[in-house]
Amino acid sequence: MYYHKEHFSLEEAQLTLGKIKPEVERMVVLKKQLDEMGYDIYKHPFFGGIGPNGEGRHPPQLEELVGIIKSIVEQGIEIKGIDAGLIDFPHLRENGEEVYLCWKADEPEIEYWHAMAEGFRGRRHINEL
Numbered sequence: 431m432y433y434h435k436e437h438f439s440l441e442e443a444q445l446t447l448g449k450i451k452p453e454v455e456r457m458v459v460l461k462k463q464l465d466e467m468g469y470d471i472y473k474h475p476f477f478g479g480i481g482p483n484g485e486g487r488h489p490p491q492l493e494e495l496v497g498i499i500k501s502i503v504e505q506g507i508e509i510k511g512i513d514a515g516l517i518d519f520p521h522l523r524e525n526g527e528e529v530y531l532c533w534k535a536d537e538p539e540i541e542y543w544h545a546m547a548e549g550f551r552g553r554r555h556i557n558e559l
Contacts, residue, residue, distance in 0.1 A: 432522075432528045433520075433528060433546065434506065434520035434528065435506075436506050436520065437520045437521050437522045437528070438506070438519040438520060438521055438531065439521070440521070440531060440540065440556070440559070443519040443521065443531045443540055444539055444540055446505065446507070446519070447519075447533060447539065447540060450501075450502055450505070450507070453498045453501060453502060454498075454502070454515045454517060454535055455515065455535055456494075456498060457495060457498045457499065457502075457509075457512060457515060458512070458513065458514070458515040458535050460491050460492075460494055460495040460498070461495060461512045461513055462513075463491050464489065464491055464492055464495065465513075467489065467491075469489055469491075469492065471492055471495065471512075473488070474488055474492055474496055476496045476499070476500070495512075499512070502517065506519075506520065507519055508520070508530070510532075510549075510550065511534075511550075514534055514535060514536075515534060515535025515536075516532070516533075516534045516535075516550065517532075517533055517534075518530035518531065518532050518533075519531040519532075519533075519540070521543065521559075523559060527545070528546060529543050529544065529545055529546060529559075530543060530544055530545075530546060531543050531556075532544055532550065532553055540556065541555060541556050542554065542555060542556060543556055543558075543559050
C-alpha cells in the first residue's frame with residue numbers, strides 16, 4: 431500500500447516542473463514579501479489559522495500565495511518548504527519503493543531524490559535512483 435495514489439515518472443516530473451517553476455518562484459517571492467510585512471501566513475484558514483485577527487482581510491499577497499499553493503498541491507506535488515521553494519514529486523522506484531523526487535527553487539532541474547522517511551537531509555543524486 432502506498433501513501434500516494436498517483437506517482438510521477440522522472441520524465442513527467444521534469445515536464446511538470448517546467449510548467450510550474452514560475453509559480454514556485456513567485457511563491458518564494460510572495461512569502462518573502464509577507465515576511466517583510468511582518469505577516470504570519472499561518473493566520474490564513476488554508477493553513478489552519480482563524481483569520482486575519484481583526485485586520486479585516488488578508489493581504490492580497492497572501493491570497494495569491496494560497497492560490498499558487500493550492501494549484502501546485504492539486505497536481506499531486508508536495509510543498510515541503512515555502513521559503514526555499516522546496517517541492518517533492520511522489521515517485522515509484524523500479525523496486526517498488528515509494529520515494530520523492532526532490533527539487534528546490536535554485537536548482538536547474540530535478541537532480542535529487544530521497545526516501546519518504548529521510549526528507550531533505552537524505553537526498554541522493556538522481557543517478558542513484
